[in-house]
Structure formats: structure tokens, C-alpha cells
């Protein structure tokens with residue numbers, strides 16, 4: 001399987017510092033920033049700094065050090081955004097769109113972290 005990465009995508013530009021972002025956390029291999037059009041009170045995008053188009057690409061080809069860094073960064077943000085379902089907080093949802101079926105808008109692997117209010121059903125039902 002071969003993946004084509006377009007280095008002109010918006011998140012690649014954010015990583016190069018060409019477009020500003022509201023950074024939540026930066027680590028050696030990951031960057032997290034607030035979504036420009038939030039769907040919930042908490043809506044953070046977490047991305048690896050490496051050139052991966054989708055979660056499956058990242059999972060298949062990223063170095064384990066990158067994967068651990070990404071996972072730990074995501075977990076830390078759940079804590080700092082106060083959405084871990086402990087101590088009376090309500091919890092959160094993680095979601096990663098990949099490809100046209102999921103309407104992936106930006107072809108750089110990202111995880112949406114949403115929370116801060118009740119999130120409803122996982123997906124709208126229907127055709």
C-alpha cells in the first residue's frame with residue numbers, strides 16, 4: 001500500500017509556521033491546537049508532526065516513538081481540557097476522519113477531541 005502526502009495541506013502549513021494556530025500542546029512529535037470551527041465547547045485537533053495522511057497510514061508507518069508521543073499527548077489534553085470522565089466531568093469523544101466516505105477535509109492525519117457538553121449519538125442514523 002502506498003500513501004501520497006500533499007505537503008500543501010493546511011495542517012502541513014500550520015506545522016511549518018505558515019498559518020497561525022491556537023496551540024494547546026506541542027511535543028517532540030505531535031501538535032495540538034483548537035479547531036477553527038469548533039463543534040463543541042472543547043474541540044481540539046491533535047496531529048503528528050510526521051507526514052501521514054490518515055490514521056491507518058500513521059498506524060502502519062509511524063515509528064513507535066511517534067505513536068507513543070501522540071497517544072500520550074492526546075491523553076494529556078483530555079486531562080488539561082477537563083473532559084476525562086472522572087471527578088464529575090462528562091467525558092469526551094475521539095474521532096478521526098479518513099478519506100471521502102468520512103468527508104476528510106484535511107489530508108494530514110488528525111484526531112478530533114470533542115467534549116464539554118453532551119455529545120449525543122455517535123453518528124446520525126440514516127441512509
Ligand code: 5GP
Nearest residue numbers: 010021033034035036037097103104105106
Ligand atoms: P476533517 O473533516 O478533515 O476531519 O476536519 C478538519 C478540521 O480542520 C475541521 O474541523 C476544520 O474546522 C479544521 N480546520 C480547517 N482549517 C483549519 C485551520 O486553518 N485552522 C484550524 N485550527 N482548524 C482548521
